[in-house]
Amino acid sequence: MNKTWQGQWALVTGASSGIGAEFAKQLAAAGTNLVLTARRLDRLEALATALRTSHGIQVETFAADLENPAAPAQVHAFTQSRGITIGLLINNAGFGSFGEFHQLDAAREIAMVQVNCAAVVALTHLYLPEMIQRRKGDILILASTASFQPVPFLATYAATKVFDRYFAEALAEEVKTYGIRVCALCPGATKSEFFQVSEMPTMKQEEPAEVVVERGLRALAAGRSSIVSGFSNWFGVEIQRLVPRRLVTSMAAKMFKPKT
Numbered sequence: 001m002n003k004t005w006q007g008q009w010a011l012v013t014g015a016s017s018g019i020g021a022e023f024a025k026q027l028a029a030a031g032t033n034l035v036l037t038a039r040r041l042d043r044l045e046a047l048a049t050a051l052r053t054s055h056g057i058q059v060e061t062f063a064a065d066l067e068n069p070a071a072p073a074q075v076h077a078f079t080q081s082r083g084i085t086i087g088l089l090i091n092n093a094g095f096g097s098f099g100e101f102h103q104l105d106a107a108r109e110i111a112m113v114q115v116n117c118a119a120v121v122a123l124t125h126l127y128l129p130e131m132i133q134r135r136k137g138d139i140l141i142l143a144s145t146a147s148f149q150p151v152p153f154l155a156t157y158a159a160t161k162v163f164d165r166y167f168a169e170a171l172a173e174e175v176k177t178y179g180i181r182v183c184a185l186c187p188g189a190t191k192s193e194f195f196q197v198s199e200m201p202t203m204k205q206e207e208p209a210e211v212v213v214e215r216g217l218r219a220l221a222a223g224r225s226s227i228v229s230g231f232s233n234w235f236g237v238e239i240q241r242l243v244p245r246r247l248v249t250s251m252a253a254k255m256f257k258p259k260t
Contacts, residue, residue, distance in 0.1 A: 002214070004221040005138070006031035009058075011079065011086045013066065013123070014093030016043035019142065019190060022209040023090050024051060026217065033058040035084060037075055038093065039065045060084065066093050067111045072122035085134075089127050091120045091141045091164075096157035099258055109156045116160035120167065128175070135179045140220050141168040143184040145228060148237045149245065152253035161186075165226060172225035184226040185216035188233040207233075 010027050014020035016038035024034055028051040036044050041063040048059040062078045064071040079086060094116040097104050120141060131137025143165035144158070151158035168184035175182060189206045212229045219227035228234040240248045 001030050002026070002217045002221055003030045004217070005088045007033070008087035009033045009035060009079075009084050010088035010090060011035045011037070011075070011123075011127070012090045012092060013037050013075075013119070015047065016040045019187070019209050019212060020090075020092040021047055022213045023092060023217075026210070026213050027088075028055045028057050028059070031055070031057060032088070033084075035060045035062065035075075035079055035086070037062045037064045039063060066115045066119040069114065069118065069122075072119055072126060075123065076126040085130070086127050087131075087137055089123065089137070089139045091123060091139070093119065094142060094160070094164075096154060098154055098256075100153065101155050104156075112156055113160055116157070117163045117167075120164060124167075124171070128171075128180070131180050132175065132178045137180050138220055139168075139171070139180070139182045140216055141165075141182070141184050142216075143168065143186045143226070145186050145188045145233050145237060147184075147186060149240060149252060150249045151256060152249065153256040153258060169225045176223075181220055181223050183216065183220040183224055185212070185219070185229065186226060186233075186237075187212040187216075187229040188236075190229075 005027060010032050012020055012023050012034060015024050015036035024036055024047060028034060034057065036048060036059060038044055041061065044061040048061050051057060052059050060082060062075060064075050095112060097108055097112060124139060141164050144161040146154060146158040147161035147165040165184040165186060168182050172182035187207060190209055190212050207230055215227060215229045228237050
């Protein structure tokens with residue numbers, strides 16, 4: 001159990017299910033107070049009630065759809081109105097879509113960029129100055145092993161995760177002089193609603209969300225700028241550095257090509 005943020009407030013986006021809900025559970029168990037945000041208020045409230053009862057922490061919920069460009073400012077205004085100082089920002093919210101790009105819904109692809117990238121930038125820009133002023137704070141950004149190579153049939157999703165990883169790694173170097181830690185968590189296939197939402201076939205080697213989250217929090221507390229979750233995922237990322245990118249992309253296309 002990582003008690004680095006015991007007694008502090010953490011903001012978790014996309015907290016209603018999957019990896020986001022697991023972040024909430026592990027932080028609550030370690031005594032961290034929580035602000036949980038996602039689209040589905042009923043799920044947030046159910047989770048909040050369970051965590052308050054089990055761990056005696058404070059939990060606030062705020063329904064927000066990060067597809068809306070105004071949502072990050074609304075979330076920030078909510079925490080300010082409650083007098084809450086966010087010590088840990090977890091930019092977890094995101095989604096993917098699977099299939100041939102030209103057949104996918106354009107509005108959904110653009111919304112993915114908004115949630116996976118623009119909202120991450122906006123929330124980070126809102127909370128980071130406060131952390132710098134205090135000379136204390138941490139930010140975790142959910143990236144993916146998909147950020148290490150182009151992924152045909154997950155083209156937009158993989159591209160957004162490249163953005164997230166590079167953004168996190170660059171910020172980590174920028175703000176360490178202020179005592180701020182930033183880390184990109186790069187899981188592979190994880191047991192969550194991702195495959196259902198993206199309409200992508202499930203993969204055989206899915207890591208449990210609790211393992212991914214524990215590794216991410218440990219890496220952030222240790223001051224690492226990024227972590228690939230799991231040895232097999234790490235090995236896959238490292239070995240492809242020895243192969244021409246065009247070949248890696250071709251192999252990924254064969255792996256992910258939709259079955260007709």
